[in-house]
Amino acid sequence: MNGTGVRGISACELEALSTIAAIPHYGPASLTRRLVDQLRQEYPRLPVVTIDNAGDLELPGTAAEIIRPRGNIGFAAAINRAADLALERSARRLWILNNDALPAPGCLDHLIAALDDNPGCALVTALLIDGESSPPVVEAVGSGLNLETGRHRQTGNGEPLEHFAGGLINVQAIPLTCALLRMQAVSDLAARETWPAEVTRLLDEPLFNYFEDMDLCLRLGRLGWTTGCAPAARAVHGVGGSQGGRWSRRRMYYSVRNHLEIIRRHGVPLPPPLRQAREIAIILGYLAMLSSCPPQQRGPVIRGVLEGAKAWYAGETGPAEP
Numbered sequence: 058m059n060g061t062g063v064r065g066i067s068a069c070e071l072e073a074l075s076t077i078a079a080i081p082h083y084g085p086a087s088l089t090r091r092l093v094d095q096l097r098q099e100y101p102r103l104p105v106v107t108i109d110n111a112g113d114l115e116l117p118g119t120a121a122e123i124i125r126p127r128g129n130i131g132f133a134a135a136i137n138r139a140a141d142l143a144l145e146r147s148a149r150r151l152w153i154l155n156n157d158a159l160p161a162p163g164c165l166d167h168l169i170a171a172l173d174d175n176p177g178c179a180l181v182t183a184l185l186i187d188g189e190s191s192p193p194v195v196e197a198v199g200s201g202l203n204l205e206t207g208r209h210r211q212t213g214n215g216e217p218l219e220h221f222a223g224g225l226i227n228v229q230a231i232p233l234t235c236a237l238l239r240m241q242a243v244s245d246l247a248a249r250e251t252w253p254a255e256v257t258r259l260l261d262e263p264l265f266n267y268f269e270d271m272d273l274c275l276r277l278g279r280l281g282w283t284t285g286c287a288p289a290a291r292a293v294h295g296v297g298g299s300q301g302g303r304w305s306r307r308r309m310y311y312s313v314r315n316h317l318e319i320i321r322r323h324g325v326p327l328p329p330p331l332r333q334a335r336e337i338a339i340i341l342g343y344l345a346m347l348s349s350c351p352p353q354q355r356g357p358v359i360r361g362v363l364e365g366a367k368a369w370y371a372g373e374t375g376p377a378e379p
Contacts, residue, residue, distance in 0.1 A: 075149040079139030083110040089156040108135035133260035133269040157295040167290035168237035179242035179282035182231035183290035198286040199228025207320040221288040230274035235292035263374035268315035304354035309361025317369040
């Protein structure tokens with residue numbers, strides 16, 4: 058990016074403010090290449106790290122660093138690898154990006170400004186725009202989980218973009234689609250949650266994919282950190298683009314399994330009959346999505362929901378993909 062950022066700071070100066078970009082790669086390699094190319098064009102000196110969960114990523118001519126784990130280690134473990142690297146290199150911030158996200162020009166500038174203006178904020182997200190909507194509408198400015206009922210919702214979903222402006226919007230949790238993490242908060246978690254030496258447990262790896270962001274934000278909240286959205290920072294998100302699409306069996310499987318697990322960990326304790334009713338309500342909530350699902354996708358959705366619920370009741374975690 059030529060010119061200046063939100064405070065008259067040049068893009069090159071912003072890049073020098075100790076930020077590393079981390080992109081877990083899974084799904085179409087074209088998505089990751091597109092994102093890396095965009096970051097390189099706007100921020101030529103920004104360190105970009107990709108974690109190749111698919112085992113097929115090549116990025117010639119980009120200078121992006123590629124971490125190649127043995128097989129698909131999942132989103133959570135991929136970001137933990139990147140956080141390890143950021144700690145080793147004394148980075149102050151980690152820019153977490155889904156490979157199916159496209160930040161708008163100046164996105165990083167606004168995210169950095171939001172963290173600088175709010176020293177108690179650990180994580181800030183861009184306003185996410187639904188990449189499948191026309192005209193464009195908000196996908197999310199954050200997310201919320203009712204710890205009594207278990208109901209999960211995306212804050213701002215479906216609202217016009219112009220409804221959100223101004224300074225930081227405080228929310229219970231944020232998606233890690235296009236989010237900037239303060240590394241000081243990682244060190245605080247490590248010290249106060251007593252992680253084993255040299256083990257980063259920023260995100261819970263057994264969750265593998267989905268709801269690890271909610272788990273992290275709830276843990277940060279217990280330690281007094283806040284999370285929020287900087288509406289001036291924007292990114293278009295192709296929902297589920299790296300996981301086979303919005304209605305994929307895989308996405309439903311992990312969403313249901315991990316939703317049930319997060320409410321077990323963080324939810325308000327209830328007597329067994331009410332706890333079981335809450336679990337059933339969560340499962341039925343996903344099946345209710347069939348009313349807006351394309352007919353050809355209803356079979357995969359049903360299978361993913363039921364298999365995810367079955368896996369959770371069986372105590373299965375990790376990459377136990379249907």
